[in-house]
Amino acid sequence: MRQDARENRQRILAAADHVFGTHGEAGSTEDVARLAGVGIATVFRHFPTKESLIEAALVRHFTDLHDQTQAAITAPDPTAALHTLIRRMIERGASKLTLASMLSRDAPPAVVTASGQVKAAVDTALRRAQATGSVRPDVGVEELYLLIRGLAQTTAAAPVPAAVLERAVDVILTGFATDSRPATGKTVDSSPTTEAGGARNPAPPDRPAARPRPV
Amino acid sequence: MRQDARENRQRILAAADHVFGTHGEAGSTEDVARLAGVGIATVFRHFPTKESLIEAALVRHFTDLHDQTQAAITAPDPTAALHTLIRRMIERGASKLTLASMLSRDAPPAVVTASGQVKAAVDTALRRAQATGSVRPDVGVEELYLLIRGLAQTTAAAPVPAAVLERAVDVILTGFATDSRPATGKTVDSSPTTEAGGARNPAPPDRPAARPRPV
C-alpha cells in the first residue's frame, strides 16, 4: 500500500471516530470525507460501505482502549486499579460506546471480539478488587459495565460539567465499595459470555427491594 | 374535533411512542402509521412534521412520568420516596430519554418544560431525603439525573436482565447513602470475607463464535 494511502486511511478513521462519535450513525460519510480532507470516493475505496467504516473505527477504538486498560490492570493495588480503569473508560470510551450499542443488533465479529477483550479486562480488574475485600462481591462485570456504559453514553450525547461527572463516578465507586452491608455471600457469575436471556443464575427471587439500610 | 379523529390521534401517539422509543429518531413515520393502523397522510394531518410528532410523544411521556413522580414524592418516608422515584424513572422512562437526548440540541420549549417538571420533582425528592441525613449532601440533581439517564438509556438500547439492572440500581442507591462516603479511601479491611472464588479464572479472551451481546 502506498504511503499516502496509508496516511489517508488513518485520517479517515480519525474523522469517522469524531463524526460518528458525535452524531451517531446518523453522521454522513460525506462529513467524514470532508473532515479527513479527502474526496468521498476515497472513503469508499478504503471502506466499501458505511457500516464497514463504522466497524473499523470501533475496532480501532476498542483496541486502543484495551491497551490502556492493560496498563491500568497491572497496577499493584487492585482497588486503585479498578478505579483508574473505570475513570479511564468513561473519559475515553464515551463517544464510541454509543456507536457500539447502535450496532448491537448484528455486531460484526471483529467488534464483538475487540469489545469483548475490554470487557474481559474489566472483569479481571473487578475480580481482583473483590478478592481484596474492598469491593462488594455480589456484583459482576455486567452491573459495572452497565453503569459505565450509561455514564459514558450520556456524557457523550451532551457534555457534562467535569465536577458533576466526577461526583457521579464517585457515587458509583462508593456504591461498589464494601460497607456494612450484610454480604449476601453469593458471588454472581457474570462472565462476559452471558447467554442473551436473563435467566442465568436464578438470582434471589426476593431481591432486597426494601433494604433496611439507609438510603 | 370528530370522535374518530381524536381516537386516531391517541393511537398515533402511542405508536410513535413505541417506534421512536425502539429505533430512536431513525424510526420511520410510515412505521408509525402502520402500527397505528392509519394511512401515512393521517399522521401528517395530525402532526405536520416528523419532529412535531416526536415532540408530542415526548411531551405526553414526560407529563405521564410527572404524574407518577408526584405520587412517589408524597410518600411519608423521603428516603423510600427517592428510591421509588429512581426505580420508576428507570423502568418507565427508559426509552424516551434516548429521544430526549437526541432532541437536546434545539429541544422544543414544550419538551423542555415537561422534562423540567420531572427534574424539579426529582430535585425535591432528593433534597427531602438529604434533609433526613440518609443521603450524602454533596450531590445534586445533576449527578442523580446523569446516572438515571445513563441507566435508562442503556437499558432501552439493549434489554438487560432484570437482576442485573436491579443490582446496578442498588449500587447507585448505596453510593448515594451517607455512611460510606470516601470512595477513594479504599476500605481495605482484610475481614475474612468468604472470598472463595478469589481469582475466578477470568473469562477466555477469545470470544466464542456464539454471538454474545456486544459492548
Next chain:
DNA sequence: CTGTAAACGGAGTCCAGACTTCGTTAAGGA
C-alpha cells in the same frame, strides 16, 4: 527523470423516507 499503475476526487446514479395531492368514506347534525 520518466513511465506506470495506484490513488485520488468531482460528478453523477439510485433509493429510502419525509411530505402532498386528491378522490373516497363516513361521522353526526337536522
Next chain:
DNA sequence: TCCTTAACGAAGTCTGGACTCCGTTTACAG
C-alpha cells in the same frame, strides 16, 4: 334518513445521503 364536510388513505413528488464512474494526479521503481 340525508347531506355536509371533516377525516381518511393510496399514490404520488422531492430531497438527502449512500455508493459508482471515469478522467486526472502523483508516489516511487528503474
